[in-house]
Amino acid sequence: MVLEAERWLDLRRFRALRASGASISEIARETGLNWRTVKKYLETDGPVAPPAAAARPSRRNQVIAQYAPVIDAWLRAELLLKATVIHERLVEEYGFTGNYQRVKLYLQQARPRIAEELGYTPSELARLHRRFEVVPGAQAQVDWGDEGGILAHAGIEKVYSFHMTLSYSRDPFCCYTTSQDLATFWACHRRAFEHFGGVPGSIVYDRTKTVVRRHVAPGKAVPLHPEAVAFAGHYDFDIDVLAAYRPTRKGRVERQVLIVRDHVLAGRSFSSLDELDKAFASWVPMRRRTVHRTHGEVIAVRARRDHAALRPVPARPYLVTDRHLRHVGKDCLVAFEANLYSVPAARVFPRQLVEVRASSATVSLHTTVPDENGSTLLAVHPRASGRSVRIVDAEHWRGLPDGHTRATTTGAGDDPADELTARRRQHEQTGALRFLLARSDAAEVKVGRRPLSIYDQITGTGPFH
Template identity: 75%
Template sequence: MVLRSERWLELRRYRALHEAGLSLSQIARETGLDRKTVRKYLAGEAAAAPPQRSPRRDARASVLSPFAHVIDAWLRAELLLKGTVIHERLVEQYGFTGNYQRVKLYLQEARPRIAAELGIGPDELAGLHRRFEVVPGAQAQVDWGDEGGILAHVGIAKVYSFHMVLSYSRDPFCCFTTSQDLSAFWECHRRAFAHFGGVPKSIVYDRTKTVVRRHVAPGQAVPLHPEAVAFAGHYDFDIDVLAAYRPTGKGRVERQVTIVRDHVLAGRGFSSLADLDAAFQAWVPMRRARTHRTHGEVIGVRAARDHAALRSLPARPYVVAARHLRHVGKDCLIAYDANLYSVPARRVRHRQLVEVRATAATITIHATIADQYGQTLLASHPRAVGRGARIVDPAHWDGLPDGHSRSTTTGDTPPPRTRPAPGGGPLQALLNRAAAAHVTVDRRPLSVYDQIAGTSPFTSTRTYPKGTSS
């Protein structure tokens, strides 16, 4: 029936050609139809009305028709209610037996219709997102900012800003780092918790590699990084990972990134990361004194309620360390993050494999096999800032040749050779060739050694038994 309708549309398109004098054969060749079929549809009532589709029962409508008024009521209350939520509620509350695809197809028709009833146009519907409110201490949002070469004049090529915002009060925290790696990311969390005086019940993240182990298809469970799970378990908060391409899910912290750039960084010069952190801390009281235009309260007043509802900090901090394997170079240095760190020469060998444990502040180097005392630590250094630094402990090079025995002369005459002082003993005399020639050696007959050994003296006369010849 669908094919017949399409062909009818083609015949209507060529009817003007037929009226202009085109023959039936020519129209048949253009449309790919038989000449008799062309004559049939162009003659009489067949050309005036398309072939009618036989009525068919819509299985989708029959399954959802008892619940259509329920779905429409939910959409009028929350137009952007997810189809998965609607299907779940229909199954739990109304015993719905259909699958999710039935609901999804119905929403494609129902959502624009309800939007039209509410006076929301298609363009407005596409740009909408669901606003959510939380109770004090319930949530925080985290994001990174790229501040570029703000410290390039002091040799730091790249600076990043870490932001955490309490969702209830919009109370901000920011600190600056030169790395976005695992240890730096979670160290910034520890600083944020100390700034707020507690831990929120959940933290919202996008799909960063320091939180998510790998990306998965939409609708599948997101595998979390093991260190993220351990850190969240130690500080007792939940990890909330946003769906892919959903920036509105953490708009409060993304807005905070722009605010910090405008009010703290713009038009100022800095000489170190400490200066950047101090500038933000000096700006925080001014930010807390402002009235937020969304919730209409002073941020500091609302932040007091937020801080009071936070969970208390654990007694012991959890330090995340990134672990990597490196080879020891001939100069007793190992390379990590574009910097060099020394190891003790007496405890390693060239090309030995060692483990580097990097935190935000320190670099510790461990042997892969414990020594006789069960220890693996080889060296500990403060972490270098930037790239291309050499962090060396001079004691690590003890025992290596340092060139102190080398000597030079500017004359053509070689320096005189000195003899050891006399009386150095027989061993010293033997080691000196000139003195060895004058060493007196005792001479004894061989019979003395025969007597000592208890053997008969050697003679050249031999006796043979009778009846034998020599």
């Protein structure tokens, strides 16, 4: 192919010979080409193009081509499947020897093709998103932060941070907890509403189990948790659950998690959750004095408009309780979250099934069937923090044996009968066990000795004389 290109260049150089009257055979001998080739190019009108190079298969395409059907099938099932995931699966499941870049380059041309085949938006648009702004009081976003063992030295293994951010002003709220359960999650909402002085029109969540009852396929209606529906109805706000694989719609609060962690927690030590909450509260005025880089206004100025548009907080709070069924132990204790809570012994029996209703601050225990007065409540205890904690009300054990009947007396009363009774009782309690355990006492008992022949005389089995 290189030789042919060189001859083509010679042909262009000696094309002037044709114009001067040289024949085609003379030019062919001069260039070393066949006369038919010379005639073809010299008689062509316009500029002469070089001979097309034969297409050579790329080494990259050779490596990835055999896996193309597999990759295309995965893209049809999930168009936004990441290149790193595809490369990992190819290596583990199909023994792929190529590198990640080969997969990534193939996806650049395969993903738009599959998207067009499925009728989806082109991948160039799928990577972009529309920036949206809301009116004051219209929306807030909620997210959790995992702060790890920041209080491990105080005996608290895990700490979580709850964040709510008003979308219009970016005004933040944060509080710290040791649990992410249902009751704690909605109790944090009540604290956030008090902090802002009102309730936003809607709140954006990801698909957390405290909001979503179960996961469904993309595009289908999301079933909400009954307690989430009841709480939102009481406080009059809408629940906005993000679509699957759409993390950009909650960026305001996700960014806030990092900001609070850097400005409130970094480089400091704390000994309790209360200290963490106070540290955030002292930082909020400083945050509100700053100019936000997105909307270009002082957060406090924009927050005043945001707070004024919020809906009022109801006078009566809605208390969400997380409900569980547990068995009563023989010691009248009920186990919940690795802690023990007592119930009245007079109203329960061993292995009875009771209902545990846990709020963020208390744990109440109820029977599953109302009594004659229609009541199910057995006991209410403060909720334990940590594990292996036993919370017992002494009145719950009233009437149970406490071991006082095992007491013994060694002194004698004035009445000899009392003394005899005391000795007999002491002998009954300690004598039998003492003789079983102390063989030396039994060895000291004197036994009369007699010859064995006397037993033969008594029974008549002795020898005759």
